[in-house]
Amino acid sequence: MNKITDFSRTIVALATALGSGSIAVIRMSGPDAIVIINRVFKGKNLEEVPANTIHYGRIVDGDREFDQVLVSVFHTPHSYTGENYIEISCHANPFIVDDIIEVLMNHGAKAARAGEYTLRAFLNGKLDLSQAEAVAGIIQAKSRFGIKNSLEQLNGKLASRIIQMRQQLIDILGLMEIDLDFSEEEIEIIPNAQIISRLHKIEKDLSELKTSYNFAKLLEGGIHLTIIGEPNAGKSTLLNQLLGENRAITSHIPGTTRDTIHENIVINDVLIKLVDTAGLRKTRDELESEGIKRTKSQALQADIVLLVVDVSSSISDDSLNLVKESVNWIKGQVLLVANKIDKGLNQATLKKLSFFKKPLVSISAINGEGLKELEKSIVEQVSAGFEEYSDDLIITSKRQTEVIEKTTVHLYDARHVLENDGGFEFAAVDLRQALNVLGEITGETVTDDILNNIFANFCIGK
Ligand SMILES: Nc1nc2c(ncn2[C@@H]2O[C@H](COP(=O)(O)OP(=O)(O)OP(=O)(O)O)[C@@H](O)[C@H]2O)c(=O)[nH]1
Ligand SMILES: [Mg+2]
Structure with a gap:
């Protein structure tokens, strides 16, 4: 069992806002999602219908009918969470919603925790951590500007930039390691000055990203x-x-x-x-x-x-x-x-x-x-x-800004060592730390505590 979500369990929650309206969407995700809905669905046999199809029917348990609904069926791994996944569109009456969720729970589903769908999507590799945060960003944005930034993040713009920077660090580390291997033979693979200037460049890129957060905050507020x-x-x-x-x-x-x-x-x-x-x-x-x-x-x-x-x-x-x-x-x-x-x-x-x-x-x-x-x-x-930004990539999350600050400190330390001729082996320690910390943005390197913190800020049903 994974510590932060139990993949063996199927989760259920309301995905739309609570209240009266024309339609509410209940989502269910997990290995038994299709089996469970099929037990209470009067219509086609949902275990036999093709993936990515929508079916009209009624939700009935025993002799009680709850609503007429449309059910969308998705099969693992081609769904939002990467699991078997269904969405029930029912009439948006809080009693109906409550009753349908209760019936599904009686038949084996469990109530989803805040952010658990997106957490599963992240753990199943459907999106990286910056994209998962973008989902919350889109929902919480207070301006069209905020929505635009989060959408770009959801499209993977930030992730690809971070992956690129990490690759640059990996390249530098690689060169330093080869250099260390040849150190006995006095062969210089890469001059100190070149590494220093490459680190400088990465520090500058990170600093631009950090300032973009202040700008985003200004515009959002x-x-x-x-x-x-x-x-x-x-x-x-x-x-x-x-x-x-x-x-x-x-x-x-x-x-x-x-x-x-x-x-x-x-x-x-x-x-x-x-x-x-x-x-x-x-x-x-x-x-x-x-x-x-x-x-x-x-x-x-x-x-x-x-x-x-x-x-x-x-x-x-x-x-x-x-x-x-x-x-x-x-x-x-x-x-x-x-x-x-x-x-x-x-x-x-x-x-x-x-x-x-x-x-x-x-x-x-x-x-x-x-x-x-x-x-x-x-x-x-x-x-x-x-004006100083060469492109329009903007960071919208405080967590990401903090990761960038921590990374910058490690890069600075590495550069400082090199500038004082401290030797590649010492600088490499700082560089590896920088690499590790930077990976927290996309979630390549991340602890359960960090994940819990991020997803606790989501709403139930996201
Ligand atoms: N012709 C002309 N009169 C103007 C213009 N703007 C303001 N006024 C007049 O100037 C007078 C002062 O305008 P207000 O907007 O009350 O000026 P204020 O700066 O708020 O003044 P205080 O509240 O006393 O500090 C009013 O009689 C306005 O009608 C303008 O562009 N052209
Ligand atoms: Mg006045």
């Missing part, structure tokens, strides 16, 4: 975008325009917005968490001061800050200083937004703003002119931290 600027610059008008609704109060009176206003929008499938804030200026008003404190805190937390300036009128020295200071203390990306262009451009103001080296984004918050360009700039800012 949404981009925090804060609108700041002097009072009356048109921040609230801009928020309303981006939202397409009259959410925030706007007025010609400076200091209209006192508290922060939070709303979400989606641009190009990316969730943007918008925050409108109180205008920044020196004030004695206690309430306004509190508002300005909040503005600063929101701007500090933001991934992107829209710094709005009214470019239709002359900018005061105080306001200009405020803009300059903001650019210094903001940690995220800054977009300088030139507003109110419908009222004309004040050339002196534009000149004063030329200290800002990046192009301004010109808009009219009131009539929406330039909004599309602004949205485009926002999207460009989002992908700005991403």
Whole structure:
């Protein structure tokens, strides 16, 4: 018996969400899946039908009928789990689902644990560990971006990259071992420097993968975008325009917005968490001061800050200083937004703003002119931290990132040994560790504890 799943037992669970609906799917996998369903299925003899076929019939046990169903039949090894496997499509009523599962259990199936189908699929070599994680990733993704990444992982993109890197390590180790065999004879098979540079390259590839995780996290969690600027610059008008609704109060009176206003929008499938804030200026008003404190805190937390300036009128020295200071203390990306262009451009103001080296984004918050360009700039800012990637392979799991970190430490140690002329035999120890750890991504080298941890995060029926 395998320690983490008992392959001799047939497992059953609901695969679709619990609740009422038109159809629910119950899946059963294991050596007796077809025998068990056949005992309660009134219709064709399912033990005699060909694989990959669907059959209409009724689920009946004794004199009790439970539902009219469709049963899909798959034979080992050509199924999701690699075992004999059936799917029952029944009417989605929780009583019906419960009863059918109970009947199947009475006839020999046992309740599946969380992730047990995908675990079996992994153990039977139907998918590697990164693909198994991708299954959970697809289901849990909070954006289309997340789904796309997980789908690519399910297609084996990450796995093939990791296998390639491991092969490079195996090649290096092989050369080092040959070199050691010939060490008595003073024949150098591969120069130290060449191994060092090859290790460098692998470390760099791993580091890119690791950064991609931060990027994925940013996009999955949404981009925090804060609108700041002097009072009356048109921040609230801009928020309303981006939202397409009259959410925030706007007025010609400076200091209209006192508290922060939070709303979400989606641009190009990316969730943007918008925050409108109180205008920044020196004030004695206690309430306004509190508002300005909040503005600063929101701007500090933001991934992107829209710094709005009214470019239709002359900018005061105080306001200009405020803009300059903001650019210094903001940690995220800054977009300088030139507003109110419908009222004309004040050339002196534009000149004063030329200290800002990046192009301004010109808009009219009131009539929406330039909004599309602004949205485009926002999207460009989002992908700005991403330029260093030579391809679009993105890691979505924390576990995978940790494996990469551990691998990098071993590679660094190996390289360090070589750089200090420590000898191949010592570097090889670190390299073997790196190779071993890296294999945890695809599951080539993996312990039961790691597997239990991963699959415990799945839902029942996956
Ligand atoms: N002509 C013109 N007027 C604008 C534009 N954007 C905003 N306004 C006007 O400028 C005034 C101030 O706009 P708000 O959006 O309230 O400005 P704010 O930056 O939120 O101001 P505070 O909340 O006081 O910090 C209002 O009268 C708006 O109608 C614009 O693009 N063109
Ligand atoms: Mg406002």
